Amino acid sequence: MHALIVVAHHDPRSLTHSLAGKIAEGITRANPADTFEIADLAAEGFDPRFSFADHAVHHREALPPADVLAEQARIDRADALVLVYPIYWWSMPALLKGWIDRVFSNGWAFDFSLDKPFIQKLQHLQVHLVEVGGADADSFQRHGYGEAMTTQIDQGIFGYCGARVVSSQRLLDSETADPQQHLQAAGVIGQRLFATLDETTQAPATACA
Template sequence: MHALIVVAHPDSQSLTHGVAAHLAEGVTLSDTGHSVEIADLAAEGFDPRFSAADIALHLREGVLPADVAAEQARIDRADALVLVYPVYWWSMPGLLKGWIDRVFTNGWAYDDRADAGVVKLLGRLPVHLVGLGGADAGTYTRHGYFGAMKTQIDHGIFDYCGARVVTSEFMLEAGPDHATAHLDAARAIGRRLFDTSGQCEATDAA
């Protein structure tokens, strides 16, 4: 099985990158047959701006941009998609949101048909979300951020395309050694990424 881990953080030494690396390590340690690709959007210079070419593609009046085609091919090769990102303003960073805006296109992620409405095209894709936040769990709970973020990301993006969100984790400030705890948790997520029973449970609950 093959996992695509997409990470959006400009600092390669950040905890976000550390979590992505430990998650990848967990995947490969869980079974020698599993493989991982890490897509570092900042280092690779992905352009998140939704341009006139992207609008034309959405309207079925343009051609697929080469950089978008390359990202879709990455996802098509993957048996699981993992997004690892810092929480900015109670959402994902603009770089990652722009990646979704441009890559999850009409006709590939979903098909908006005049005669049948929206057809979900990514039903075969398990998704795992790992967000790192600087506030504590109490802050998220008091302000309703857990529910708000799951509504906009888990439901608003991935359910719209039919992709199954199997893991939706927030790694938050939780004491002086929270970084070590987060790295250990990331490795554990990686180890069970292709746990068939866990994915079936998520599917049944959806």
């Protein structure tokens, strides 16, 4: 099995990057035959800006740009897609949102046209979300932030394309809690990553504080 771990954080010393590393360690610890690739969007200089070229792709007037094709190929090679990112203003960073805007394009992630039925093209894809937040669990529940994020990301993005969000975990209190507890949790996520491939598609995704 092969996992693509996508990291959206500018600082390689960040907790976000450390969590991605622990997930990778967990994957190989569970089964040395399993592999992973870490896509560091900031270090690689991915351009998240949705351009005229991307607009043409959406209208099926042009092929995707080379950088988008490369990212789509990365996902196509993976059995699991893992997104690791800090929570900015109760959502994902602009870098990661732009990656999704450009990479999850019409014709690859879904088929939309006015004269044909809508087709979800990522029904084979299993997704794991690991979100790092500075607030506490009570804030997410009391204000409805957690439910809003689930609606816009789990359902609005991946559900729209047919991809299944197998797990969605929020590692909170990141500014005040001992980072070791989050790093330990990340290791467990990695170790269990491919065990979930055998679970039924009716199993609900989990949201953990």
